[in-house]
Amino acid sequence: MRIRAYAPAGIGNFAAGFDLLGAALAPLDGALWGDVVEAGIAAETSLAVSGPHAADLPADPWQNLVLRTFLLVQEALADQGLDRPPVAFHLEKNLPRCSGLGSSSSSVVATLTACQALFGEPFSTAELYELAGRAEALVSGSPHLDNVVPALLGGLQLLVPGSGGKPEARALPWPTDLVLVVASPGFELSTEHSRSVLPRCFDLAEVLAFAENLAAFVLALETGDRALLRRCLRDVLAEPHRAPLVPGFRAAQAAALDAGALGCTLSGSGPALFAVAESPGHGGAVAAALRRALGEAGLGCEVRLCGLDLQGARILP
Numbered sequence: 001m002r003i004r005a006y007a008p009a010g011i012g013n014f015a016a017g018f019d020l021l022g023a024a025l026a027p028l029d030g031a032l033w034g035d036v037v038e039a040g041i042a043a044e045t046s047l048a049v050s051g052p053h054a055a056d057l058p059a060d061p062w063q064n065l066v067l068r069t070f071l072l073v074q075e076a077l078a079d080q081g082l083d084r085p086p087v088a089f090h091l092e093k094n095l096p097r098c099s100g101l102g103s104s105s106s107s108v109v110a111t112l113t114a115c116q117a118l119f120g121e122p123f124s125t126a127e128l129y130e131l132a133g134r135a136e137a138l139v140s141g142s143p144h145l146d147n148v149v150p151a152l153l154g155g156l157q158l159l160v161p162g163s164g165g166k167p168e169a170r171a172l173p174w175p176t177d178l179v180l181v182v183a184s185p186g187f188e189l190s191t192e193h194s195r196s197v198l199p200r201c202f203d204l205a206e207v208l209a210f211a212e213n214l215a216a217f218v219l220a221l222e223t224g225d226r227a228l229l230r231r232c233l234r235d236v237l238a239e240p241h242r243a244p245l246v247p248g249f250r251a252a253q254a255a256a257l258d259a260g261a262l263g264c265t266l267s268g269s270g271p272a273l274f275a276v277a278e279s280p281g282h283g284g285a286v287a288a289a290l291r292r293a294l295g296e297a298g299l300g301c302e303v304r305l306c307g308l309d310l311q312g313a314r315i316l317p
Helices: 064-080 104-119 125-140 148-153 191-196 204-223 228-231 239-245 248-256 281-296
Strands: 003-009 011-012 021-027 035-041 046-050 087-092 155-161 166-171 177-187 263-266 273-277 300-310 314-316
Touching: 003 021, 003 104, 003 148, 011 104, 021 148, 021 177, 035 104, 046 281, 064 087, 064 104, 087 104, 087 204, 104 125, 104 148, 104 314, 125 148, 125 166, 148 155, 148 166, 166 204, 177 281, 191 239, 204 228, 239 248, 239 263, 248 263, 248 273, 248 281, 273 281, 281 300
Parallel strands: 046 087
Antiparallel strands: 003 035, 003 314, 011 021, 021 155, 021 300, 035 087, 155 166, 177 273, 177 300, 263 273
């Protein structure tokens, strides 16, 4: 039996919610935008890689996140006293690494989804969160769930306190008429480096501004207050420190806002940006503004108009 699993690209932090908020992406043209992992029981564990970004990955398959995630799965199966058969994997790498698009999370979640199906659903949702967070930490330096949870569940997900100190997630109601304009510049910025520029401690005023903005963001979505949403689609915590890492970011942000975007900030840790437009037609104008501003900074970029992927990770035919 061979299993093919898909996990979508995503936006971590989603402007207002550093490490607490993330979204799964679905291009408006209906295409899948994420990594695909195929898996089947085999005589020995192996990994083959293909796809437009295969050449950017480590040559050693055991340095690839697919097999590193599988080792965590094997450890967890052993803790349950379950068999740990070898698996032959194939990764179709469709997302550029270090892009701010949830590339590592997509590989991790597609691997976990394939293993879940292959081994008869041995893990609970909470256990999947833990495994995904540990796998994500292998490349980012610390566990965070704002990308892996939306990739697993779909939609716009807010991490909330759960029982026993385990994080849980709640889906937030994102307006279906709004369009996510995602611009991906052609260079790498690792999450680990992007996190390293953040201060170890934030001032009380910064923490209070973050809490105020995130609470108002959630309220705006729950009540449909579009004017409040426009005021809260911003990153008051990480963006001030990360903005210098992306050439032309401030100019691109200003251009998107001048074009009427409700908000514009980094996607995850960057270098990708996202803006929020009020319709597909408006999204085209915002996309042109982003492309022009980044081009003037010497950066070519891909731009996609997206909505939310409400399904999240799934098994493909």
